[in-house]
Amino acid sequence: MAKRHNVELTVGTFVALGLVALFFLAMQVSNLSLNTAGEGYLVQARFANVGSLKVRAPVTMAGVRIGRVESVRFDKQTYEAVVSMRIDAAIDSIPDDTFANIFTSGLLGEQYIALEPGGSPESLRDGDEIVNTQSALVLEQMIGQFLFKKAGESG
Amino acid sequence: MLDPLVRLGRGVLDALERLGRGHLLLLAILLGLGEVLRRPRLLWEQLFNIGVLSLLIVGVSGLFVGMVLALQGYYVLSQFGAAESLGVMVAASLVRELGPVVTALLVAGRAGSALTAEIGLMKATEQLSGLEMMAVDPVRRILVPRFVGGVLAMPLLAAIFSAVGVLGGYFVGVGLLGVDEGAYWSQMQAKIDFDEDLVNGVIKSLAFGVVVTWIALFQGYDTVPTSEGVSRSTTRAVVHAALVVLGLDFVLTALMFGD
Numbered sequence: 001m002a003k004r005h006n007v008e009l010t011v012g013t014f015v016a017l018g019l020v021a022l023f024f025l026a027m028q029v030s031n032l033s034l035n036t037a038g039e040g041y042l043v044q045a046r047f048a049n050v051g052s053l054k055v056r057a058p059v060t061m062a063g064v065r066i067g068r069v070e071s072v073r074f075d076k077q078t079y080e081a082v083v084s085m086r087i088d089a090a091i092d093s094i095p096d097d098t099f100a101n102i103f104t105s106g107l108l109g110e111q112y113i114a115l116e117p118g119g120s121p122e123s124l125r126d127g128d129e130i131v132n133t134q135s136a137l138v139l140e141q142m143i144g145q146f147l148f149k150k151a152g153e154s155g
Numbered sequence: 156m157l158d159p160l161v162r163l164g165r166g167v168l169d170a171l172e173r174l175g176r177g178h179l180l181l182l183a184i185l186l187g188l189g190e191v192l193r194r195p196r197l198l199w200e201q202l203f204n205i206g207v208l209s210l211l212i213v214g215v216s217g218l219f220v221g222m223v224l225a226l227q228g229y230y231v232l233s234q235f236g237a238a239e240s241l242g243v244m245v246a247a248s249l250v251r252e253l254g255p256v257v258t259a260l261l262v263a264g265r266a267g268s269a270l271t272a273e274i275g276l277m278k279a280t281e282q283l284s285g286l287e288m289m290a291v292d293p294v295r296r297i298l299v300p301r302f303v304g305g306v307l308a309m310p311l312l313a314a315i316f317s318a319v320g321v322l323g324g325y326f327v328g329v330g331l332l333g334v335d336e337g338a339y340w341s342q343m344q345a346k347i348d349f350d351e352d353l354v355n356g357v358i359k360s361l362a363f364g365v366v367v368t369w370i371a372l373f374q375g376y377d378t379v380p381t382s383e384g385v386s387r388s389t390t391r392a393v394v395h396a397a398l399v400v401l402g403l404d405f406v407l408t409a410l411m412f413g414d
Contacts, residue, residue, distance in 0.1 A: 007203045014207045018311025021318035022357070028340065029246045029321055030349040056348075 040067060040089045041126035045100045045113075050081040051136025053102055053111045059085045061115045066091045069113065085113060087124075095120040096128060102136035111136060177373045180294070184302050184372070187295040191303045197296075201304030205266040205368075206311060212261055213312045214319050220253055221245060221320030225327040229334070241334050242343035245324035246317075250347060250356045251412070254317035256404050259363035262309060263396035267371035270301055271392040274375025275385035283376075298372050305368030306361065313360035355411045362407060363400050370396045 050072055059067035067087035075082050087094065097118030104111050115130075124130070191198050228244045274297065277283050283293045321343075328334040347353070374392035378384045 008199060010207045011199050011202045014202065014210060014308075015311065017210075018206075018314050021311070021314035024318045025250060025314060025321075025353055026349060029250065029317075029343055030347045030353045 040086045041092075041124075042070060042084050042086055043094075043124050043126075043128055043130060044082055044084045045130040045133050046075070046078070046080045046082055047100075047102065047133050047135050048080060049135040049138065050083060051102055051104075051111050051138055053083065053113070053136065057110060057112050059087065059113045059115065061091070061094070061117065063114075066115075083113070092123065094124045096122045096124050096130075097132060098124065098130055099132045099134065100130045101134045104137070173377065176377060177369070180298075180373050180376060181369055183294045184298055184369075187292070187299045188303065190295040190299045194300070197300035198303055201300045202308055204269070205262070205301070205304045206308035209262055209265045209308070209312055210315070212265055213258055213316050216257060216261060217249075217254075217316035217319035218323040220257060220316075221249060221323030222327045224248055224253075224320070225324035225332070229328060229332050238332075238334050239338035240342055241324070241328045241332075242321075242339035243346040245328070246321050246343045246347050247352065249317040249320040249324075250352050252404070252408070254313045254320065255356055255360040255363055256400060258313040258316045258360060259309065259367055259400045260397055262305070262312060262364075263367045263371070263393050263400065266305070266308075267367050267396050268389050268393050270305075270368065270371040271375040271378075271389045272385060274298070274301075274372060275378035275380075275388050278376065278378055279380040279382070279385055281380075298376065301372060302368050305371075306364040309364030309367070310357050310360040313356065313363075317356070351412075359404070359407050359411075362403060366399050366403060367396045370399065 053069060053072060055069055055071060057069045058065045059069060067085050070084045070086045072081060072083050074080075094115065095118040097120040099116040099118065101114045101116065102111055103114050118132070224245045225241060228241055229238060232238050232240055232244065274283075277293075277297065283297070286293045286296060325339060329336045329339050371392045374388040374395070378388035
């Protein structure tokens with residue numbers, strides 16, 4: 001009887017331990033605790049060039065993450081990239097003349113969208129589009145322009 | 156002159172036959188899965204044998220693998236000024252690869268060999284035939300609870316391995332090497348995806364659980380009923396399980412993460 005009880009006790013402990021480990025991995029190690037999918041509202045922005053912006057890249061304001069990129073697609077009519085971002089529901093007072101820039105974290109880091117608030121009293125709603133955008137800086141283009149300018153100066 | 160050809164042919168046919176018998180056994184086990192619900196007591200015993208008794212080796216291995224990963228990763232990452240990414244590296248390698256794979260190899264060695272020896276000996280001492288004589292199906296009574304126990308224990312053990320490994324990496328990375336504590340956790344949380352990394356890791360370890368227990372059970376059930384046969388089956392169970400786990404890992408990784 002005591003042995004039977006011990007088996008059940010240790011198995012129970014083992015299963016509980018395994019589930020705790022899974023829970024620890026889910027909450028502490030993975031992004032589940034940061035996951036806001038399904039919450040918040042969608043805002044779109046059109047860019048002439050998104051560089052290497054990826055889905056799930058952060059959307060920040062004043063350096064603080066307030067959302068994530070939901071999808072990046074190509075508009076074949078205007079030849080622009082349409083980026084839709086999901087902004088946290090709590091951040092509901094972004095002016096509708098906000099500027100959206102694509103920046104790179106560090107020299108070789110990944111790209112993210114930085115929002116700079118405008119001054120309009122109207123704020124963005126679900127499905128709105130950010131009109132003021134600035135494309136990603138492509139390193140090759142910048143080097144090209146720099147070389148071109150240098151050549152112009154010396155010539 | 157035709158002798159080598161005959162031997163080759165016999166070898167291939169033997170292997171194919173064994174493969175066929177293995178799949179028939181798996182089918183019989185899958186058809187008998189309902190037995191676990193009828194007699195859950197048998198499953199608890201097997202969860203104890205496979206899960207609880209493997210806990211020590213899995214936990215200790217996880218701790219040391221995590222600590223070594225942090226130590227090695229730090230030296231490479233700090234050369235690029237990216238020591239803050241240590242947490243991501245440790246967690247990604249553990250959750251995606253090392254957790255499921257190393258746990259499967261450890262379980263194959265620790266519990267798989269025991270399963271094969273146990274069932275092989277049952278066959279050698281004609282206990283399995285005895286059960287059949289009493290109209291008790293040995294597949295349902297003996298193999299099914301062990302199979303389910305192995306399949307359920309594997310993801311739990313792999314999760315424990317990864318969790319202990321991440322903590323081991325934390326002790327070495329943050330405690331010993333002076334990586335920033337906030338960066339270790341926050342970079343990890345930012346880069347490790349729940350669906351992409353964690354769920355795929357669990358799916359992997361479930362697949363490994365099926366493969367490792369299936370091979371161990373089949374090798375025991377199909378053994379030549381002598382002491383030499385049982386010893387050879389036990390060796391074969393561990394070797395085959397290890398090879399199949401490593402091969403399957405490549406296929407699963409290519410399917411899950413290679414886009």
